[in-house]
Amino acid sequence: MVRSVVRSVARPLIWLGLALALASASYLFWGLSGPRWSFVLGLRAVKLAGMLLVGAAVAVATVLFQTLSRNRILTPQIMGFDALYLLLQTLLVAGLGVTGFASLGSPARFGLEVVAMIALALVLFGLLLGRAGQDKGAQDIPRLILTGVILGVLFRSLTGLVARVLDPNAYAVVQQAGFASFARVDATLLPLAAALVLGCIALALRLGPALDVLALGRPMALSLGLAHDRLLRLVLALVAALVATSTALVGPLAFLGLIVAGFAHLLSPAPRHRVLLPVAMLLGALLLVAGQTLFERALGLQSALSVVIEGVGGLFFLWLLLKGKLR
Amino acid sequence: MIEVSHLHHSIGRRPILRDLSLRLPRGQITALIGPNGAGKSTLLSLIGRLVPLQQGRITLNGADIATTPSRDLSRRMAILSQHNAPGSRLRVAELVAFGRWPHSQGRPAPEDAGHVAAALEAMGLSPLAHRFLDELSGGQRQRAFIAMTLAQGAEWLLLDEPLAALDMAHARGVMAQLAALRDAGKSVVVVLHDVNHAAVWADHIVALKDGALAAEGPPAQLCTPQVLGALYDMPLQVMQVAGKPLILHHLPG
Numbered sequence: 001m002v003r004s005v006v007r008s009v010a011r012p013l014i015w016l017g018l019a020l021a022l023a024s025a026s027y028l029f030w031g032l033s034g035p036r037w038s039f040v041l042g043l044r045a046v047k048l049a050g051m052l053l054v055g056a057a058v059a060v061a062t063v064l065f066q067t068l069s070r071n072r073i074l075t076p077q078i079m080g081f082d083a084l085y086l087l088l089q090t091l092l093v094a095g096l097g098v099t100g101f102a103s104l105g106s107p108a109r110f111g112l113e114v115v116a117m118i119a120l121a122l123v124l125f126g127l128l129l130g131r132a133g134q135d136k137g138a139q140d141i142p143r144l145i146l147t148g149v150i151l152g153v154l155f156r157s158l159t160g161l162v163a164r165v166l167d168p169n170a171y172a173v174v175q176q177a178g179f180a181s182f183a184r185v186d187a188t189l190l191p192l193a194a195a196l197v198l199g200c201i202a203l204a205l206r207l208g209p210a211l212d213v214l215a216l217g218r219p220m221a222l223s224l225g226l227a228h229d230r231l232l233r234l235v236l237a238l239v240a241a242l243v244a245t246s247t248a249l250v251g252p253l254a255f256l257g258l259i260v261a262g263f264a265h266l267l268s269p270a271p272r273h274r275v276l277l278p279v280a281m282l283l284g285a286l287l288l289v290a291g292q293t294l295f296e297r298a299l300g301l302q303s304a305l306s307v308v309i310e311g312v313g314g315l316f317f318l319w320l321l322l323k324g325k326l327r
Numbered sequence: 328m329i330e331v332s333h334l335h336h337s338i339g340r341r342p343i344l345r346d347l348s349l350r351l352p353r354g355q356i357t358a359l360i361g362p363n364g365a366g367k368s369t370l371l372s373l374i375g376r377l378v379p380l381q382q383g384r385i386t387l388n389g390a391d392i393a394t395t396p397s398r399d400l401s402r403r404m405a406i407l408s409q410h411n412a413p414g415s416r417l418r419v420a421e422l423v424a425f426g427r428w429p430h431s432q433g434r435p436a437p438e439d440a441g442h443v444a445a446a447l448e449a450m451g452l453s454p455l456a457h458r459f460l461d462e463l464s465g466g467q468r469q470r471a472f473i474a475m476t477l478a479q480g481a482e483w484l485l486l487d488e489p490l491a492a493l494d495m496a497h498a499r500g501v502m503a504q505l506a507a508l509r510d511a512g513k514s515v516v517v518v519l520h521d522v523n524h525a526a527v528w529a530d531h532i533v534a535l536k537d538g539a540l541a542a543e544g545p546p547a548q549l550c551t552p553q554v555l556g557a558l559y560d561m562p563l564q565v566m567q568v569a570g571k572p573l574i575l576h577h578l579p580g
Contacts, residue, residue, distance in 0.1 A: 070414030209433025215414035216425060219377050224428040224479070225401025271415035 009275050012267050016282035023290040024048055030297045049194070050185030051288040054246040054253075055260075057197045059284030060204055060277055061242035062257030063264060067215045067273070068235050072265065073320050074145065075257040080152030081121065081243040082252035087155045088116050090162045090174045098170045107192045114196065114244045121240035124151065126233055182250050182292055182305060193245045200238045201281065208274035211235070215271070253306065255313020260284040262316065328353045329374060329483070329516070334383035336369055336538075343369045344538040351533070353388070356505055356515045358525035361535035362559050367518045368409065368487050370535065374516070375406030375485050387483065401429035404483040405476035409491065413460065419471045420456040423447055426478030446478035449504060465492035473501065477508070484508065486517045490524065502528040526550045526572045534558050546572060 028044050065076045076082070092113065093101045101109065128147055163174050204211070213226045214235070221228040246253065264280035265271070291309065295301045329351040336344040344366045351357045359367045372378040374385055376392050385392045387404060405426070413422065423446050427439040447453050450470040460468055469492050476484055484505075490498040502524055505515050509530070519525045525532050525546065532549045534541040542554050549555070550572035552565050564575045 067414060070412070209428075212415070212433075213425060213428055217412060217414065219372075219406070219408040220411060220413070220425070220475075222377050222397065223375060223401060223406045223476070224425065225396075225398035226428070227397060265416075271417060271421075
């Protein structure tokens with residue numbers, strides 16, 4: 001009995017792991033030839049590391065966010081997390097000027113952005129989700145979605161407003177950050193980003209059983225003695241840090257998380273986070289690496305992947321909405 | 328014993344409870360009754376620390392619920408609120424197993440499986456243990472949630488309208504189950520809409536109206552046309568059937 005359970009839990013993980021290893025190898029070595037192969041391999045390795053990190057970060061952030069909002073249709077991106085990150089970045093450029101911004105060095109700048117992001121996310125979304133959990137009408141999901149969409153528009157408009165008063169050089173710096181591209185992974189950011197993402201994921205896995213209780217909803221979690229509100233804030237901070245990292249590395253990806261979390265719930269043999277999170281991580285990384293290999297190596301297209309993911313993800317989102325799978 | 332003293336509570340500017348003091352006896356079934364908006368659910372949520380106290384004090388067997396760690400409370404008291412919608416797709420047995428969280432903290436011990444099986448059996452859910460919650464009827468789902476609170480193994484059970492989605496047979500079944508739990512030494516506090524269930528099954532009735540205590544006592548003393556008529560602002564008749572009061576609240580007055 002126990003053995004068959006272990007096997008059924010392990011099987012999707014093994015298959016996903018193998019597929020990811022295969023995709024990574026073909027991304028690295030496909031078409032690798034010529035005298036400068038080691039240089040090319042280095043470039044590819046940086047991009048691969050970036051994709052693995054972003055795939056895992058977005059997947060975990062989305063699953064965590066869906067757990068704390070108890071909703072399968074919301075993602076941090078739909079709720080405006082990445083727009084908030086871009087706003088922060090624009091404000092930094094505006095406040096420090098291009099030279100000040102550049103002289104900070106990307107790790108220091110990134111650290112500052114992550115801290116500010118966590119603080120703002122806790123204030124804004126903590127209030128929103130905390131209130132939604134306490135009210136009598138508890139899960140007012142349409143209100144949550146609407147608020148998220150409006151917050152996203154607000155953040156984007158504020159970003160636009162600040163960008164308008166910037167000088168053209170500063171504007172170019174800001175604008176570049178606003179588009180998703182796997183071609184611009186910053187190698188100097190990788191160690192810090194990797195440490196942050198892996199730390200967040202390790203913490204999320206450690207909290208696994210508590211997250212399962214959190215998913216039951218506030219009344220049941222409290223009855224079971226879980227420090228619900230504290231855990232909610234901690235998870236929100238994790239989500240903010242993960243979204244900030246992935247946005248800093250490749251830019252905003254609105255619908256990747258939605259696709260990955262949706263399929264993770266389908267593939268995962270049990271709704272337990274210790275299973276769900278690894279499945280989602282592997283799926284996220286696999287989707288990015290396999291997609292990028294296909295577009296970049298097989299079809300010779302550089303930046304089509306993010307466009308395709310957003311297109312497919314958008315359709316998936318509409319399908320979820322139309323099917324009425326609001327929960 | 329649960330002791331509530333000088334409880335004030337308001338939502339927004341609207342007062343829900345006003346200077347409420349009462350005692351809920353140990354080892355009995357206490358029914359909370361009263362018209363809509365009387366503050367029954369709010370009182371239950373405050374006792375179950377689902378809603379933070381604004382003013383006043385509540386003690387559970389002498390321990391102040393505001394200062395006792397939530398984990399300790401979860402081993403002494405289980406509360407089931409009215410609206411329950413788990414975020415993940417769970418099987419009945421998985422849901423009931425969550426009731427062991429206060430004891431196992433996610434690392435189930437061998438004896439936990441026994442508690443879960445016993446809770447499933449008590450609510451007649453053993454045949455449905457491997458079904459998904461969203462494949463069950465409202466009544467079956469309600470029984471699954473009650474089974475989860477049973478698995479928690481707490482002395483006190485607080486249930487907010489557990490009969491809400493149940494048909495006659497299951498409603499009586501749940502009340503009989505609560506009576507069996509009382510006989511086994513548990514203390515039960517239950518919000519009931521149907522005064523007839525309260526009249527037959529409860530040992531003690533607490534009637535709230537407009538956030539204040541309207542009446543309390545054993546069913547025989549409370550279930551009179553005068554007391555209930557004043558509580559619900561309607562004329563009604565009460566008969567005695569098999570030694571129990573039967574409230575004919577549905578007949579035109």
